[in-house]
Amino acid sequence: MTVSDIRPSAENTPFYRAVGDEVEVFRAAARRGLPVLLKGPTGCGKTRFVEAMAHELGRDLITVAGHEDMTSADLVGRFLLKGGETVWVDGPLTRAVRDGAIFYLDEVVEARQDTTVVIHPLADHRRELPIDRLGTTLRAAPGFQLVISYNPGYQSVLKNLKESTRQRFVAIELGFPPADIEIQVVSREAGIDTETAAALVKLGNAIRNLDGSPLGEVASTRMLILAGGLVAEGLNLRSAIRSAVVQVLSDDADVVRALDELVDALLPRP
Amino acid sequence: MTTPNRLRLLATYVAGRSVDVAEAPIGDPAHTNGHVIFVSAGAPLEQQRREILVQSALLGAGSLDARLVRRLRGHPVVARRYLALEGSRVLTDLADRLPLAADLDVTAVTTSADESLARARTRSDIPDPPAWFGVLKPSQLVSSTGIVLRATDNDVAAPNVSPRDATDEDEEDGPTEGSKVLRLFQAPLGGMAAVANFLRNILGGSRSEADESAGAELRVRAIRRAQRAGPLARPLPTRIHFTSDDRPGAALGVNGALHPEWDVFADRYRPDWCRVIDFPLTATADVSAAGVARDDALRRRLCRIGLGPKLLRARPDGDELDIEALVDLCVDLRSGYSPPENVYVERRKLARNLGVLILIDASGSATDTDPDGLAVHDHQRRAAATLAVTLEELGDRVAVYAFRSHGRHAVHLMAVKTFDQRFGATGRARLNRLAPSGFTRLGAGIRGAGEILKNQAGTPNRLLVVLSDGHPYDDGYEGRYAQADTARALEELRADGVACLCLSIGSDTDVEALGRVFGSAGFAGAATLSELSPRMDDLFVAALGELSAPQPR
Numbered sequence: 001m002t003v004s005d006i007r008p009s010a011e012n013t014p015f016y017r018a019v020g021d022e023v024e025v026f027r028a029a030a031r032r033g034l035p036v037l038l039k040g041p042t043g044c045g046k047t048r049f050v051e052a053m054a055h056e057l058g059r060d061l062i063t064v065a066g067h068e069d070m071t072s073a074d075l076v077g078r079f080l081l082k083g084g085e086t087v088w089v090d091g092p093l094t095r096a097v098r099d100g101a102i103f104y105l106d107e108v109v110e111a112r113q114d115t116t117v118v119i120h121p122l123a124d125h126r127r128e129l130p131i132d133r134l135g136t137t138l139r140a141a142p143g144f145q146l147v148i149s150y151n152p153g154y155q156s157v158l159k160n161l162k163e164s165t166r167q168r169f170v171a172i173e174l175g176f177p178p179a180d181i182e183i184q185v186v187s188r189e190a191g192i193d194t195e196t197a198a199a200l201v202k203l204g205n206a207i208r209n210l211d212g213s214p215l216g217e218v219a220s221t222r223m224l225i226l227a228g229g230l231v232a233e234g235l236n237l238r239s240a241i242r243s244a245v246v247q248v249l250s251d252d253a254d255v256v257r258a259l260d261e262l263v264d265a266l267l268p269r270p
Numbered sequence: 271m272t273t274p275n276r277l278r279l280l281a282t283y284v285a286g287r288s289v290d291v292a293e294a295p296i297g298d299p300a301h302t303n304g305h306v307i308f309v310s311a312g313a314p315l316e317q318q319r320r321e322i323l324v325q326s327a328l329l330g331a332g333s334l335d336a337r338l339v340r341r342l343r344g345h346p347v348v349a350r351r352y353l354a355l356e357g358s359r360v361l362t363d364l365a366d367r368l369p370l371a372a373d374l375d376v377t378a379v380t381t382s383a384d385e386s387l388a389r390a391r392t393r394s395d396i397p398d399p400p401a402w403f404g405v406l407k408p409s410q411l412v413s414s415t416g417i418v419l420r421a422t423d424n425d426v427a428a429p430n431v432s433p434r435d436a437t438d439e440d441e442e443d444g445p446t447e448g449s450k451v452l453r454l455f456q457a458p459l460g461g462m463a464a465v466a467n468f469l470r471n472i473l474g475g476s477r478s479e480a481d482e483s484a485g486a487e488l489r490v491r492a493i494r495r496a497q498r499a500g501p502l503a504r505p506l507p508t509r510i511h512f513t514s515d516d517r518p519g520a521a522l523g524v525n526g527a528l529h530p531e532w533d534v535f536a537d538r539y540r541p542d543w544c545r546v547i548d549f550p551l552t553a554t555a556d557v558s559a560a561g562v563a564r565d566d567a568l569r570r571r572l573c574r575i576g577l578g579p580k581l582l583r584a585r586p587d588g589d590e591l592d593i594e595a596l597v598d599l600c601v602d603l604r605s606g607y608s609p610p611e612n613v614y615v616e617r618r619k620l621a622r623n624l625g626v627l628i629l630i631d632a633s634g635s636a637t638d639t640d641p642d643g644l645a646v647h648d649h650q651r652r653a654a655a656t657l658a659v660t661l662e663e664l665g666d667r668v669a670v671y672a673f674r675s676h677g678r679h680a681v682h683l684m685a686v687k688t689f690d691q692r693f694g695a696t697g698r699a700r701l702n703r704l705a706p707s708g709f710t711r712l713g714a715g716i717r718g719a720g721e722i723l724k725n726q727a728g729t730p731n732r733l734l735v736v737l738s739d740g741h742p743y744d745d746g747y748e749g750r751y752a753q754a755d756t757a758r759a760l761e762e763l764r765a766d767g768v769a770c771l772c773l774s775i776g777s778d779t780d781v782e783a784l785g786r787v788f789g790s791a792g793f794a795g796a797a798t799l800s801e802l803s804p805r806m807d808d809l810f811v812a813a814l815g816e817l818s819a820p821q822p823r
Contacts, residue, residue, distance in 0.1 A: 071584075078598070079605045086605035133607050210279060211288040216690075257276035261319070265280050265370035 016045065016052035017185055019177045026053050029170045035123040035146035037166065040174035043220025045185075046149045049174060050104045059143050060101035062092045066111035072118045076131055088134065097122065097129045100143030108148040109161055116165055122146055123168035176221055179205060185221060190228025195268075196237060200224045203241065203266050207249070207259070214255050219245055237267060274309050277322045281307055284326040284364065291322060300325060300404025304334065304411050310404075320402045323371055327360040328353075333383045334411050341387065342408040349406045351390035354399035355380050504762060505530040505541035507721060525549075529717040531678070534754035544711060546718035548671065548683035551700050562655040562698055568803040569660050575810045576624025576666060576731045579617045588614030625667040625689070625727025629719045630654050630701075631738035632672035632684070633710040647706045649776030650737040653799035655701055657735065662693050667727050670701065673715035674708035677745040681714040689726045712742035712787075713755035716770070720763045733769045733813060739777040742787070756787045764817055771813040775799055792816065 029036050030053070038046045047063070054061035064075065077091035096103035108116060121128050127140040148169070150161060177185060179201050187197035204219040227244035231237055246259045274291040281289050294300065294308035300321035301308050307325045309318040328334050333356045342349040362378035364371040380386040390396070507527040528542035582588075584595040595613045602609045630650055654670055661668045670686040670693070686704070687697045716736065723732050742752035760770045772788045774795035784793045794809050796802045802809070 073598070079601045079607070081601055081604070086601055088605075133602065133609070135607075206283050209286075210282050211286070213279075213282075254275055255279075258279040261276050262279045262283055265283075265319075265323075265368055267369060269369045269373060 012055075014048055014051040014055055015185070015188060016048050017177065017181050019175070019181060022049065022172045022174060023053070025170065025172055027057075030057055030145055033127065033140075033142075033145060035119075035148070035169045037161075037169035037171045038147065038149040038174060039152055039171060040149075041176070041220065042151055042217065043222030044174050044176050045221060046174055047104070047106065050102065050147050050149075054102045057102070057143075059145075060096075060099060061104060062096045062101050063104045063106060064092050065106045066108050068110055068112060070111045070115050072115050075115070075118055076129070077133075079133065093118070093122075094129060094131065094138065097138050097140045097144055100141030102143075102145045102147060105146070105148040107150060109150050113162055116162070119146060119148075120165065120168065123165075176204070176208065182221060182224070186224050186228050189225045191232045192228045196231055197224075197228060199237065199266070199268055200228055200241070203245070203263060206262060206266055207245075214252070214258075215249050217249065219249065223248065238263070241267070274318055274322070277309075277319060280319070281322045281326040284323060284368065285329040287329075289326060289329060300402065301407045302326075302329060302334070302411070303407065304329070317402050319370075320374065321404055323364070323368075323374070324357045324361060324403050327364045327371070328356065331356075331360040331363065331383065333360060333386070334406075335383075336412055338383055338387055339406070339408045339411045342406065343412065344408075348390050349408055350399070351396045352387055353403055353406050354396055355386040355389055356383055357399055357403045359383075359386060503539075505539050507546075507717065508542050527718065527721065529681075529714050531713060532755045532758035534751055534758075544675075544678045544681050544714035544717075546681040546683060546714050548685060548718060548722065550688070551672070551684040551686055551704075562659050563652060565656050565660060565800060565803050567800065568656065568806055569664070571803060571805075571807040572660055572810065573664050575807055576622060576729075576733075576814070577619035578621040578623035578730065579619055580621035582616045582618055582620070584612040585614050585616040586610065586612050588616030590615045622665040623729045624661075624731045624733065625669075625723065625729035626657075626661055626733045626735055627669045627671060627689075627719050627723040627727070628654050628658055628735045628737065629683075629715060630670070630672040630686075630704070631674075631710055631712075631736070632704055632706050633674045633708050633743075634706050644776065645706070646739055646775075646777040647704075649798065651701055651704060653773065653775045654737055655698055656799055658687065658693050659698075667729055668693065669722065669726070670697070671719055671722070672701075672704050673719070674706075675711035675714065675744050676708050678711065678714070678747070681711050681718065682708075683715065683718050683722070689728070709744040709747075710738065710742050711744040711747050712736075712738065712752065713747075713759040716756065716759040716763065720759070720766070720768055723768055724766060731769075731814060732767065733771060733810065734763060736770065736772045737775060738772060739774055741783075753783065753787050757789075760788060760792065767817060769813040769817050771809055773799075773802065773809075775802070789816070 026036060026049075038049065040046050050063075051061060064070075073091065075091045075093040077089055077094045079086045080089050081087075090098065093103055095101070105111075105119070118129075121130060122140060122144075123146055127144070129138045129140065130136075131138060176182065179198075182201045182204070183194060183197045186192070186200055187194050190197070201224060204221070204224045207213070207215070208218040223245055227240045230240035230244055235243075241263055242260070246256055246263060249259065250256055274293055278289075278291045281291050288305075289302075290306040292306055292308055293311040296311045298308065298310070300310055300318075302325045307322055307329075309321045313321070342352060358376040359378040359380050359382075361371050361374055361376045365374075380389055507529045509525075509527050526545060526547040529544045529546050530539045530541045531543040532538075533540050583592050585592075592613055592615045599609060599611060599613050632647070658668050658670050667689050668687070669689045672684045672686055673682060674684075675681040684704075686701045687693050691697065716734065719734055723734055742748070742756050744752070747755070763770055770788065770792055772784065772793040774784060774793060776797060777795070781795065784795065787793075792813060794802055794805075
């Protein structure tokens, strides 16, 4: 399967539909070179938003996912042995700083706090990256912008962002889009008709708005798109939702049964 | 039997708020009391689903608001006519949103709840509603406050074994003389246990009378199989499955178990004696009341408690070499850069591995006030909030439960914060809104909380912090009996590896009684939490230390 099969329009522009003023805020921050902090639940479109903005601004995007073994060398770069010689290899952050790209650090709180301190000098007025192993300090190229994302409430309390880190950022909060926009998004991304997308979104909203829900996470836009993708591949809507939403949300047999009932009630009658 | 539980999310969605679903007593038609929808017991799922739809749609549309329902009280005919009209109306409205409702063959005659009510009170001809509409029970709707779910005696049908019956059964078959040789072969684990027992008999480590309960009186982890449990064998809690009568179950987080109780006078356990039910506190609370006092002294003290080893890489000192760091160092040295030689792996006690369950006494005895007008209960609540916030910030697993009892069949553990929730503004506000009532069946509360701690904490170190005035008192539960049962409950927990600490804050309980119940190291009292803060680490360590040094009996 080629890429153009998935995106019939064959264009490379990442599709992002703005909900609030996040695009304007990001543009303004980009003009000033201010670092941006994206908050929002999982699967609400944080990564897609950054991709779309990078595309619009015509900059390269370098994405790194935070994990707890990440060291500052993973970001800045290191010497490698190559045939008996040592060669300096830029890390992703250094590359972004040199090239003036957008550097997107996904799930920043997963990284150790001493690692994230590396980005401090880049995130304030200095806009420079000290590279201790080379003994140099790199000034950020004009287009460089730092974007980090995190998912409040999802990680443990220990994994919170340090105040000193937070306060260097412009925060943009993303949520799940309103129903009409989400229908467009789901139908376009999954390649399904509006009616099916509307059914999926209605279900998604029903699950999100359950009072006293036994679920840890709710149905995200990404999840609905996945289910839509299965429908586009010829699966019927009922089994697509069962595989991509119900079974994913819970392992508890009781909860799965209860979700099934809700899904049955909400889906259009065959 | 179909479980109505599976319809709970559907009902919650249609009603627009959290409702439970349960089967009504056999013979009763479907109805609701505002927060539980009862469906006909034993009816096919299809019918139960329809019953749920109409009842939850009525709730969701506000047709059962007190304003309307009050006027139906004492008028069963009007209520029935109102149900027929209003049920059709809400279902027709719902059909736009919910395809399932469109399948139902109903037509709306009225356009609003008020119109339905006005029409129901006239003498016009209104056809009877279909049977699956169920009935309206105005008195239940008006009287239910909808604030706290309360499980009471009527809620769960449990076999009530009176103490007399149990005792009679005990006396029926007296001790029988068995052959010692034969008894050796009873050992289920083969020769090892038999040999061990033989040696023990010879060496006099522990005497063993020739009765049927061979070995079973050894309290700690006895593995001999016996025909009957000895009097000291602790009955395990019996899980209650809320499917038998009319309580909803797991999906809501309502759990329950029948716990034993220690009868000091008969010197034996009463199995399945107390019904302990834990459920989430769902009171809506004003978030502005969520302030929690900070306590820096407490934080500093507690940050060194309950630490486990954590592997640190690339340290300047340590027991082993960190190969990865060593390679990096070599590369760096070759390339002419001299980094610090951090090439060791070090194990340091940094990882938090303490799970704490804070159990607050929410009983009526905690209402005595001090000169400042603050009740004991207020002090306890504040202390619990501060403790929970501090421990959570330090990264420990914390849960906060409140408990009270109304007799042995209704010991309630209310989850303010479970281990998996975060202690957010709502949780804090709920804690602040907790109103004391009921009594203190401390032993059952401790056993229930201990089960939760054992099953859900998931940490090697577990501590139960009881915030109470230490006056166990309930129906048939007082004085020496209550103290002995509580002490026994604590002893059981310690045997299972759960430490216990009682903090008596703001009350002037007599120290001697507390000491009898909790053991000398297991309690501390003060007027406020901040008085205890400077030595909280000692208290925690002492409580956890009791585990490693079991007390002689």
